[in-house]
Amino acid sequence: MPELPEVETTRLGLLPHLQGKCIAQVTLHCDTLRWPITKGIEKALKGMEILDISRRAKYLLFDVQGEYNVLSHLGMSGSFRLERKGFNLLTHDHVVWSLSNNAQLVYHDPRRFGAMMLIKKAEIAMHPLLCKLGPEPLSREFSANYLAGALASRKGPIKTTIMDQSVVVGVGNIYASESLFRAKLHPDMPACNVAQHAEILVKSIKSVLRDAIASGGSTLRDYKQVSGELGYFQHRFDVYERKGQPCVACGDAIVHAVHAGRSTYSCPTCQAQRGIRKKH
DNA sequence: CCTTGAACCTGCGGGC
DNA sequence: TGCCCGCAGGTTCAAG
Numbered sequence: 001m002p003e004l005p006e007v008e009t010t011r012l013g014l015l016p017h018l019q020g021k022c023i024a025q026v027t028l029h030c031d032t033l034r035w036p037i038t039k040g041i042e043k044a045l046k047g048m049e050i051l052d053i054s055r056r057a058k059y060l061l062f063d064v065q066g067e068y069n070v071l072s073h074l075g076m077s078g079s080f081r082l083e084r085k086g087f088n089l090l091t092h093d094h095v096v097w098s099l100s101n102n103a104q105l106v107y108h109d110p111r112r113f114g115a116m117m118l119i120k121k122a123e124i125a126m127h128p129l130l131c132k133l134g135p136e137p138l139s140r141e142f143s144a145n146y147l148a149g150a151l152a153s154r155k156g157p158i159k160t161t162i163m164d165q166s167v168v169v170g171v172g173n174i175y176a177s178e179s180l181f182r183a184k185l186h187p188d189m190p191a192c193n194v195a196q197h198a199e200i201l202v203k204s205i206k207s208v209l210r211d212a213i214a215s216g217g218s219t220l221r222d223y224k225q226v227s228g229e230l231g232y233f234q235h236r237f238d239v240y241e242r243k244g245q246p247c248v249a250c251g252d253a254i255v256h257a258v259h260a261g262r263s264t265y266s267c268p269t270c271q272a273q274r275g276i277r278k279k280h
Numbered sequence: 281c282c283t284t285g286a287a288c289c290t291g292c293g294g295g296c
Numbered sequence: 297t298g299c300c301c302g303c304a305g306g307t308t309c310a311a312g
Contacts, residue, residue: 002305034288034307058306076306077290092290111289113306129307156283165307172305220305221292260284263303 002074004137004170005212006231007058010080013226014105017082018050022100023064030094033109034075037095038118044068045097057133057169061124068118071129075113081106082226110222134168137205142168144199151198154191160260161191162205171205174218174240177265179205181239186273187257187264197274211236239265 002010026042038044045064052063062070074080083104089096095107095116107116119127134150135141150167151158161167163176171179180187182204185197194201212218217231220241225231234240238248243256247267257264 006305073306075289076304109289110291111304111306113288115307154282160283163306174305218305222305261286262306 002058002078002217003172003175003212004055004058004209005175005215005233006217007055007060007074007170008213009217009225009231010074011053011055011060014080014082015053017103017226018062018099018105019052020049021103022047022049023097024100025098027096027098028094029089029096030112033078033094033112033114033116034073035115035117037116041070041116041118044118045070056130057136057165058172059130063121067120069121069124071115071117071119071127072107073115075109075111075115077111077222078107078109078114079222080226081108081228132166134164134166137168137170137209142202142206144202147202148195148198151191151195156191157187157259158185158189158191158194158201159187159264160262162201163262168205170209173262174220174237175205175208175212177240178238179208181265181267181271182208184270184274186271187259187266189273239267241265 023045026045028037031037048065050062050064054061054063058073060072064070083106085102085104087104090108092110093106093108097105099105124130135146151161154161159176159180162171162179163173183197183201185194185201212233215231215233215236216225216229218233219230220234239254242254242265244253247254247270250267250269252267252269254265255268
């Protein structure tokens, strides 16, 4: 479910409730998500204060007292919510952190593609899940110059390339289609041919992600903000899941395609391949 | 190195 | 009603 905007919305929702609170108890209702939940996590976190929550790519990083931080990923269907003591445990509520003020942090993930693991603070930068990630899309590091260089050796379609987390992090299946629409670039364009349009693509990715964060992310099926409120960026999709509906810019029907097994949506007119003249 | 496809797992909606 | 199929916001791994 979550791309960068949903993870960032989760972080922003959790932070004011968790920062400065102590973890009284951790309860596991499941051993394994995508990987086993770190053995001994209950003991390692007990009594520790939550100092901060940060985000890298689509990972949440809980900075807690002691030797370890907690690295978590929401996979396709994961979410965090806050409850009160005595709450009704739902199916797929896999982990509960009981806080010192009786608030309960619940990790819920039907498909269990997510993750929760301890990592040593000293090893964050070199952690295998984090060390090969590309730049943060909303940072200055993600520039036209950088992207042009990253695309130069890539011949695959631009859509799958911007979803490659070693090129740029945080862009998933929704925001890839939305970004390419804003940039007026066809998803099938070979990535190396997009190097010359890197500036508009960088701007489009940044603006889509910023707008989505400002809207509390997108709720397609089950994603909710920490408060339980739905995201509402889905009401502002230009192309995603709009097959056959009129393009917001030109009125032509949005088309659906598949790239690397994932659905892609685009406007065949607005995103006609740049640099290729229409035949007549 | 780059790319693709399969795998992980559950739930839901559509067609028959 | 029930079953089977395809599909769903991600990532890793193996193989070409």
